[in-house]
Structures are given as C-alpha cells and as structure tokens.
Amino acid sequence: MGAQLFLGLLLLLGSLQQPPDCKKCRDTGFVPCPEEARHACSGAATLRCSIAARCALCVGTHQVPCPKCKHESGPEYAAAQAANRAFLEELKPIEAPFARPLAHAKSAHFLLTYDIPALKVAGGETLHGGLHLYLERMERVFARFQSDVGAQEADFSAPTHVLLWSRKEDQQKASAVFARQSSDTEAKLMGRAPVVTIFYDKAWLHDEPELHQAVVHQVTHCLLSNVWDGIWPGNIHGGWIDEGLSHAYELAQFGSVRHYCYVEADTILDLNHGAWEPLVRAAVDDGKAPGFMGVAGKNTTDLTPEDQLFAWSYVDFVLRAHKAQFGPLARAIKAKKPLKDALAEALQISPFQFEDLWRVFVQENYSLKEKKKR
Ligand SMILES: [Zn+2]
Ligand SMILES: [Zn+2]
Ligand SMILES: [Zn+2]
Ligand SMILES: [Zn+2]
Numbered sequence: 090m091g092a093q094l095f096l097g098l099l100l101l102l103g104s105l106q107q108p109p110d111c112k113k114c115r116d117t118g119f120v121p122c123p124e125e126a127r128h129a130c131s132g133a134a135t136l137r138c139s140i141a142a143r144c145a146l147c148v149g150t151h152q153v154p155c156p157k158c159k160h161e162s163g164p165e166y167a168a169a170q171a172a173n174r175a176f177l178e179e180l181k182p183i184e185a186p187f188a189r190p191l192a193h194a195k196s197a198h199f200l201l202t203y204d205i206p207a208l209k210v211a212g213g214e215t216l217h218g219g220l221h222l223y224l225e226r227m228e229r230v231f232a233r234f235q236s237d238v239g240a241q242e243a244d245f246s247a248p249t250h251v252l253l254w255s256r257k258e259d260q261q262k263a264s265a266v267f268a269r270q271s272s273d274t275e276a277k278l279m280g281r282a283p284v285v286t287i288f289y290d291k292a293w294l295h296d297e298p299e300l301h302q303a304v305v306h307q308v309t310h311c312l313l314s315n316v317w318d319g320i321w322p323g324n325i326h327g328g329w330i331d332e333g334l335s336h337a338y339e340l341a342q343f344g345s346v347r348h349y350c351y352v353e354a355d356t357i358l359d360l361n362h363g364a365w366e367p368l369v370r371a372a373v374d375d376g377k378a379p380g381f382m383g384v385a386g387k388n389t390t391d392l393t394p395e396d397q398l399f400a401w402s403y404v405d406f407v408l409r410a411h412k413a414q415f416g417p418l419a420r421a422i423k424a425k426k427p428l429k430d431a432l433a434e435a436l437q438i439s440p441f442q443f444e445d446l447w448r449v450f451v452q453e454n455y456s457l458k459e460k461k462k463r
Pocket of ligand 2: 124144145147148152
C-alpha cells in the first residue's frame, strides 16, 4: 500500500470518527427550509421559480441558516435571496393585467408563466409540477433547435416568454397585452423578444399531449424568428421554412401533426392528421406535387393546408439529407436573400436541382403506408 493512500485512509477514518460540532446541519450552517415540502422544485432546467421565491422563510433558496449553531449565512446566501427578490419584481408588470399572483419559472432560454392547476400527465398533476415539467420540455426543444441550426448562445437576443392558461379570459388578456392581437386559442409575437400564449381549451387541445404538441410547434416558431437577427421568415416569403420546421418537430416527436397556423386569423384547422410521409410520397409518385418555387415563395399566412405538407417535406429533406446546411439556409432566407441565392450559398444548388433532389429523397425515404408512431 502506498504511503499516500495509507495516510489518506487514516485521515478518512479520523474524520469519520470525529462527530460534527453541530449535528443538526453537519456543520454546513444550513438546514432545509421548514416549508420545503410545499415548494420543492423539480427538474434541472429551472434557474428561478416564483413559487419557491415567494417563501417568506427561505426566499427560494430552499434552505435556512441552522437554528442550532447559528452560523453566519454569509454574502452568497444574501445574494441568492436578492436575486430571487429581483426576479419577483420583474414579474410584477406581467401580473399587473391579471391582478393576482401567478406562477412563473425561468430557465436559460425561457420564461414560463403557467396557470394550469392540474394536468393528466406524470409530473403535471399540480400547478407547481406542471410549471417545471413544461419548462424542461421547452428547454429540450431549444437544445434540438440549437443543434439543428448550429446556433451559439449569443445568436439569441432574448429568452422566449411562454404563457399557458386554463381560462379563456386570461388568454384573451395575455394575447392583447403580450402578443398585441386578439385570440381565444393561441397567439404569438415573433422576433427579437418572442412571446407565445396558449389557452389549454379541452374542446380544442383535447388532452395533455396536444397541449405539449402545441407548445413544441409554437416555441419552434419563436426560436426560428429570434435566432441571429430577430427576423421572422414567415412574412418575407420564407413561410415554408417557418411552418415546415414547426411541423418537422411535431412529426419527429409525436408522429402526427395537429397544428396549422394562420397567423392573422389565428385559426387552427384540423386537417390531415397523422403521418404526412405517405401523402407526400403519393403526390410525388402521381406527379401531383406542387412546384417548389410556388410553395417556397409564399408567406406563412398564404400557405394552404396542402402547401404545409410540402413545406414540411422540404424542411425534412434538408434536415435529413443536408443537416449541416439547414442553419446556413435558414439564415440566408432570414437575411432576405432571394431563394435562388440562398440555395446557391447554402447548398450550392439551383431551385430546380433542389426540387429534383427532394423528389428522389421522397421516393427513397417515404413509404406509401403509414408508419407506426416514431
Ligand atoms: Zn418551483
Ligand atoms: Zn422556503
Ligand atoms: Zn448547525
Ligand atoms: Zn405554425
């Protein structure tokens, strides 16, 4: 046995035998907040949580100075509490229109305002649980998006603010105040500081997975609009990439599409649910697919439900066959370059070549029969 190891063992034994001066806190100076059972936060994504921050005893630090040995809590503890108090201050303008305290949590890339008392999903049974569950899910969308477009942290100008409601009146208020439009269902504000507000209306988003799906779809719109330049591609003839990517994430995660966005009317049409691959494949086989340039020249609001199928498929093709070029292509489109130039720059191909390659991709990769849920 090496001398060092032996010495180490001796020291370890010594420390094991020596009882801490304060048994209550094991000399850490802190014990769990007596209210912890009421405000324990779940998930790793959360940086701040209003439910915990409103605790009068710990101010969201989840611990209090040990009452037995009366350690000085020190400047770090005070700073953590001050940061949580500042967070609560920042929330005041958000809560003002609702005249009641709401639940909010902040992660690296999102602020979530969450007002759904209970969801039928593991972890979402309580308001506090659902708050953290959805924040985690949103960060997962961010991670996927960041990897797909190859963006850096500094490429995002602001976190996305997501608001989820269980009451129509709150959705109406939030849409008017934060998204500057009227809406009973979903409303969003694209660009430099994106916002999306969604009413969990069971007549429309029938069960919890559909709410999840709506959040994935809309958060994707927000992130794409924010990255690099704060420019929403949906109204500069980049509707296909805007709607296509949101559909791609829905299909990849849920195996079916539930959402069509018509930005102005804010209407969601329930059409062509289920897998889209067989529909696109059949259209290509039958020579009935619309021209690429026609679909790819439209704004999001001008895409017909059928167009959206192909918008999705073009994005799917780039993401699967030329993944590293998806980010540069999206960036060129957001920089308002003509599609011909954007394709030449990112993929070194012409629009006609794109269409030919896409058609081959569809015939090689899409089956005519509906696949099982991925
Ligand atoms: Zn919490
Ligand atoms: Zn506490
Ligand atoms: Zn102690
Ligand atoms: Zn959409």
